[in-house]
Amino acid sequence: MFKYSKVALGIATCFALTGCLEVEDNDDSKKLAEQVEQQNSIIQEQLDLAKQQHEITQAPITLTGKVVSVSEGASASDATISVLVDGQWRESGSVDEQGQFSVAKLPAGHEVLVKVASASDAFVTRYFAVSTPYSTITREESFDLLDLEVSAGYTKEFTVQESGTGEGLKALSIWAADIVADDTMVGNRRPRDAYLEQMTKEYSQKAVFNEEKSVYQITLAKDLPSALLYQADINADKIADYRPEFAPFNFDAETMTLVSADNVTDTDNFYLEPVKQQAYKLALTVLNSDGNVIEVDRIVAQGNDMGAKFATLNAETMQYELDAKYFGQLTLQIPSFIKGDVVFNGSTVNIQSYDEQNGSYGVEINGNYNRVDLVDNTLNLVVKVTDNLVEETSVSVLNTKGMRTAEDHAAIYFNVPVAVEADSIEVQKNQDVTISSEDGLTTVVAQPVTVAVSTSTDLNNTRLKISPDAPLEVGRSYSIKLNKVQNLASGETESIGYSTGYTFVQTDSDFSLDSIVADNDNFRKNGKLILTKNSAGQSSSDTQSYNPTYLFMPINFANVEHFSIQYTGYTENGEQYDLNRDVTVVEDGRINTWNTDVARVHQLANNEQIVYPHNYTELNPGTTLTNGNYLRVRTDVYYLGDNTSTSTNDITFAYKLQLKGDKTIKTGTLTLPIQ
The missing domain is CATH 2.60.40.1220 (Immunoglobulin-like)
Structure with missing residues (x-):
């Protein structure tokens, strides 16, 4: 039952008292009845208004959008829309002839999942995760999702084998990263990631192993490729059991990428390396500056996952011993300590990758790097610590x-x-x-x-x-x-x-070629204005504007050793032109600031006036990107319009990509539509 607010009841009481005062001395019973009826009508109108405002306050958001098929010959005319709100599905009907839809009475500031399905299976069911905007007003508010793209589907068949043995891996959990996160979800990272993870587990396309064919099968969108992910931690011990072949990875990652979206259609055979635990005996000798063996306060082992945290001194050999059992890398710390009137300075030992061909580990001691052989499963190391008198240090x-x-x-x-x-x-x-x-x-x-x-x-x-x-x-x-x-x-x-x-500061996620966007900063998406009004409520100008085209990328190059691109051409309104320009984005693990800069993206209407009191360099107000900071790369291409169904505008470049810890240089070509 609807609960009237105190404000509404107060208004009702006020009107009731006013009615009594107006008819107090009126002896005409008919007139009295009419006035009472009139006052009661006013009271009911106020109560109805209060109820309506309460309902709007609880669910003020109306989602609108348009379902668009990107596959030739696949129609989206029979698309149906459903919305998942607070764990409950709402069947919201079909699209109109233009593919438009509207979903009303949604709560503000909520994560919702929009499901777009085809009654005739003309396209693959797709899900879009959205955060509805916060609202403090007492009227309905429309939120346009713009184009929701769908594609015809196909069944991809592929195998996964263990690297080295060629043994087929048949029991992996594999799924498509096909839940589309709307730009509205990027702002609040942790809740967004948790919600997307939950939705992906429940609603993403899952691969099934076909025993008869000995292949995995999964339904994917033909013209909207998505990456394939797999459960790397099979036995739920918080340590990855299989890693991608020849690729860097985190040992504690539960989920890893089997294949990126840009390669999903080209590859049908995948190889995973079993993650091996490093297990050996470590024997460490500590010398002072004169070359004499000394004892230290302690030696701390960081990253010795399944072994001891501290090395122990063998009094007979005067070596510090440790049963090393870990995944990844091991770091030994010798803290600085004082003995008598002498200060012994600290030292750091980093034990890095193991080379199976020559049976040695890469070892860095106080900045000096060498390879040390593993002999009889023992790694013998020597560390020299410097010392000074206390009063001189x-x-x-x-x-x-x-x-x-x-x-x-x-x-x-x-x-x-x-x-x-x-x-x-x-x-x-x-x-x-x-x-x-x-x-x-x-x-x-x-x-x-x-x-x-x-x-x-x-x-x-x-x-x-x-x-x-x-x-x-x-x-x-x-x-x-x-x-x-x-x-x-x-x-x-x-x-x-x-x-x-x-x-x-960068993000802690890995770089992906899929994240690169070519944008002309023209306040439009697919040729239509992104924001139709400025902050004063004035309508935006519909005049087409042209700005330089840039490549925008998330700032997540922590796992990249080298990344360079060579622009080879672009298309303007269907006409192709040659282009020749080389740009190095990352070199030796560092972002090249000569060819790139950090751009602040903040969507505004094209008739919004912008002022910079402190000479801030530049704001990009007209891109299709979510508000935030991006790495921006010049293209030297100007005046390209949006890529639309009636006008092709794109840019093509070849790339070279090398990840840290991997000698392989990945090459390829990308053609990006202009956003």
């Missing part, structure tokens, strides 16, 4: 670790134990951008800001950890300044004036 920085992802921490390693006061640390963001829009005017303020952090020390007080109190912004740089520290070896407070320089 001043604080110095041995090594640093920057904050490279949004939720990363920084670390500074010292030669002696230290204590640091919180006010001695300053973490600065190079440019904090705030954007506000009102009455047709958008103000962009960009200036450096100080970031709140928490600090702690460990490794015998020789490592300072600096953790931001809130996630960092991807696409921005951060620096750390340390003014003074207390030298616990000497008891003195020292001013060191140390600065780490700026570290560029």
Whole structure:
């Protein structure tokens, strides 16, 4: 039963009292009845209005959009729309003759899943994950999803074999990454990822193994390729059991990519390597600066997943021994320590990849790299630590670790134990951008800001950890300044004036060629205005605008060693033209800032006025991309319109891509439509 609000009841009471006052001295019974009826009618109207406003407040959003088939000969005319809201499906009817649809009475600020299906199976059922906008108004609000693309389907058959043995892997969980995340879901990363993961498990296309044919079979969209993923952690022990052949990976990843979207139609045979545990005996000898064997306070093993955390001293051999059992890499830390009047400086040992051909490990000791043979399943290492007298030892920085992802921490390693006061640390963001829009005017303020952090020390007080109190912004740089520290070896407070320089923050996801978008920043998508009104409610100009075309990419190159492109041509209104320009995006694991820059994307109407009080370089207000920071790459192509069904506009480039830890250089050609 509808519950009337206190405001509505108050209005009703007010009208009732007013009615009584107006008819108090009226003895005409007929007139009295008419006036009472009139007042009751007014009261009912107010109550009905209150009820209507309450219902709108609970579900004010109307989703609109258009279902478009991208497959020749496959019609979307019989498309049906369903919406999943709070775990319940709402059957919302069919599209009209133009493919348009409308779904009313949806809650604001909710994740919903839009299902587009064909009664005749003319196209593959597709799902679109959407976050409805927040609303504080008491009237219905329309939210346009624009074009929801669907495609005819086909059955892909493929095999998965174990690398080396060729044994068929028949029991893998494999699915398509075909749940489309609308731009509205990008802003809040954690809830978005959790929701998409849940929806993918329930509604994505799943592969089934056909025993008769000895192949996996899965239904995919023919003209909207999607990547295939698989469950890498088969036995649910939080460690991957199979990894992609010749590709970098995370050992604790539950899900991995079997094939990317750009290669899904070209490959039918896939190979996975079993993830092997590293298991051997480690024997470490520690020498002082004179070459004499010494004891240390402790040796910490970081990443020894199934083994001990600390190495133990063998009193007979004077070697520190450790049963190494891990996946990936192993790091040994010898913290700085004091014995008598001597300070022994800390050391770091990184044990890297194992080369099965020559039976050796890559080992880095205090920055010096060598390969060390595994003999009788024992890895023998020697580390020399430097030393100084306590009174002669001043604080110095041995090594640093920057904050490279949004939720990363920084670390500074010292030669002696230290204590640091919180006010001695300053973490600065190079440019904090705030954007506000009102009455047709958008103000962009960009200036450096100080970031709140928490600090702690460990490794015998020789490592300072600096953790931001809130996630960092991807696409921005951060620096750390340390003014003074207390030298616990000497008891003195020292001013060191140390600065780490700026570290560029990227996302923690892997780079994908599928994420590259060619956009002309013309305030349109598929030839239609993205925003039809500015912040003052004034209608946007429908005049076509032309701007330079750029390639936009998410800032997630942490796993990339080299990435370069060569533009070879472009199409303008159906006419093809040659183009020859080389651009190196990533070289030696670093983003090449000569050919790229970070662009701030923020969608605005084309009649919105923009002001930059602090000389902020540039805002991209007219792209199809979700608001945020992107790596932008020049194309030197100007005045291309949107790629539409009636006008072909695209750009073509060849690429070379090498991932870190992989000697293979992947090459290919991409043609991207202009957005």
